[in-house]
Amino acid sequence: MKNTIFLVDMNAFFISCEMVRHDHLKGKPSAVAGDPKKRTGIILAANYEARALGIKTAMSLHEALKICPALQTVPPDHSYYEEMSSKVMELLQRYTPLVEQNSIDEAWLDMTGSLHHFGSPREAAAQIMNQIRKELSLWCSIGISSNKFLSKMASEMKKPLGITELFPHEIRTFLWPLPVGSMYGIGDKTAELLHDEQIWTIGDLARYEKEKLIKKFGKSGYIMHLHANGIDKDPVKVRTRDDLKSIGKSITLPANLHEFSEASKVLMRLSDEVSARARALDKKGHTVQIALKYPNFKSITRQMQIRSTNLSKYIYETGLHLLRQVWNPSKPVRLIGISLMDFDEETSMKQLNLFDTVSENNTGLIEIQRDENLQNALDLIRAKFGEKVVIRASILSAPSKDNTSAQQKEP
Numbered sequence: 002m003k004n005t006i007f008l009v010d011m012n013a014f015f016i017s018c019e020m021v022r023h024d025h026l027k028g029k030p031s032a033v034a035g036d037p038k039k040r041t042g043i044i045l046a047a048n049y050e051a052r053a054l055g056i057k058t059a060m061s062l063h064e065a066l067k068i069c070p071a072l073q074t075v076p077p078d079h080s081y082y083e084e085m086s087s088k089v090m091e092l093l094q095r096y097t098p099l100v101e102q103n104s105i106d107e108a109w110l111d112m113t114g115s116l117h118h119f120g121s122p123r124e125a126a127a128q129i130m131n132q133i134r135k136e137l138s139l140w141c142s143i144g145i146s147s148n149k150f151l152s153k154m155a156s157e158m159k160k161p162l163g164i165t166e167l168f169p170h171e172i173r174t175f176l177w178p179l180p181v182g183s184m185y186g187i188g189d190k191t192a193e194l195l196h197d198e199q200i201w202t203i204g205d206l207a208r209y210e211k212e213k214l215i216k217k218f219g220k221s222g223y224i225m226h227l228h229a230n231g232i233d234k235d236p237v238k239v240r241t242r243d244d245l246k247s248i249g250k251s252i253t254l255p256a257n258l259h260e261f262s263e264a265s266k267v268l269m270r271l272s273d274e275v276s277a278r279a280r281a282l283d284k285k286g287h288t289v290q291i292a293l294k295y296p297n298f299k300s301i302t303r304q305m306q307i308r309s310t311n312l313s314k315y316i317y318e319t320g321l322h323l324l325r326q327v328w329n330p331s332k333p334v335r336l337i338g339i340s341l342m343d344f345d346e347e348t349s350m351k352q353l354n355l356f357d358t359v360s361e362n363n364t365g366l367i368e369i370q371r372d373e374n375l376q377n378a379l380d381l382i383r384a385k386f387g388e389k390v391v392i393r394a395s396i397l398s399a400p401s402k403d404n405t406s407a408q409q410k411e412p
Contacts (some may be wrong), residue, residue: 012161014106015046111237150233177204251338276313294336
């Protein structure tokens with residue numbers, strides 16, 4: 002039996018979620034942005050009306066407002082987006098139990114054994130698309146193929162509300178003429194290195210000597226060569242919460258960041274997001290890792306063990322400690338990320354972190370309990386009134402000099 006794999010990709014997910022609950026955004030150029038009140042930050046997601054005017058993800062809000070002064074903006078609410086994402090994934094599981102979430106707004110479905118319930122692949126895809134629109138008021142595009150890679154490439158070909166089939170016998174016509182940088186899994190830096198080898202299209206990559214690719218890129222070169230030839234043997238893998246190895250957030254900044262104070266604000270917001278997701282998944286970790294990438298594409302990571310936690314305060318303080326260790330004023334950064342990993346059971350042995358001083362009367366443990374109570378209270382407030390209701394004063398103290406925002410870009 003030939004495999005049938007779908008990739009369901011939610012269209013303009015963050016702003017589409019906001020349009021579900023804010024009618025005034027519909028039909029007008031609208032975007033989710035870092036700090037609309039201060040007119041700072043970056044565009045995290047723009048609707049199709051805004052995109053038609055040239056407004057793009059990662060553009061500074063200041064630049065976007067120059068293009069469209071009437072742009073409607075709302076601050077990000079990642080807890081709400083996680084909630085909507087969970088509803089999408091639950092809906093997809095009605096069509097097949099084999100669902101692999103690839104990001105907050107997309108998932109692969111192995112429909113091979115389910116199509117007899119829903120008709121042809123196109124008919125099944127149309128049912129999924131219509132059900133998502135009917136129940137959640139969200140749009141999606143769906144790619145259909147015999148493997149994960151080609152279904153992902155197909156999903157990108159028609160947006161919004163597109164259903165596209167792309168099978169191995171069609172790749173010479175529809176896949177090979179595309180720029181190599183448009184291929185799933187190839188970033189800007191890799192594309193530049195491929196250009197050095199005179200590889201400009203996916204077809205060029207497919208015809209290039211596999212051994213030379215492996216020599217230059219290692220295992221990644223082998224995988225790129227397979228994908229360019231329409232081959233992907235990776236199965237759809239159902240992931241459970243227990244499979245999760247780390248929870249992280251990162252942002253590629255719209256401009257090089259030179260000031261430690263600004264980097265610390267970015268790190269603080271990222272820590273809040275990591276903490277919120279960890280608590281939503283009921284995960285606690287005892288290792289914090291930060292990642293920095295420089296304009297020359299070189300990157301570094303540093304990590305440190307702490308007491309098992311999912312509280313923003315301790316994630317941020319540890320991340321800040323690591324950031325101080327590696328910060329070099331002469332080396333601006335272009336990407337900042339932070340992750341929580343090494344998840345433990347609640348009954349596992351507790352390890353003291355750098356910032357706790359637990360005395361014989363357990364004042365440190367009392368402080369942690371107090372912080373957990375405070376975090377739980379903030380979660381309840383944000384869940385009821387929105388993410389923007391409670392914002393750290395230190396973040397509001399001064400506008401970012403380079404208009405950066407510490408929210409994750411929409412995938």
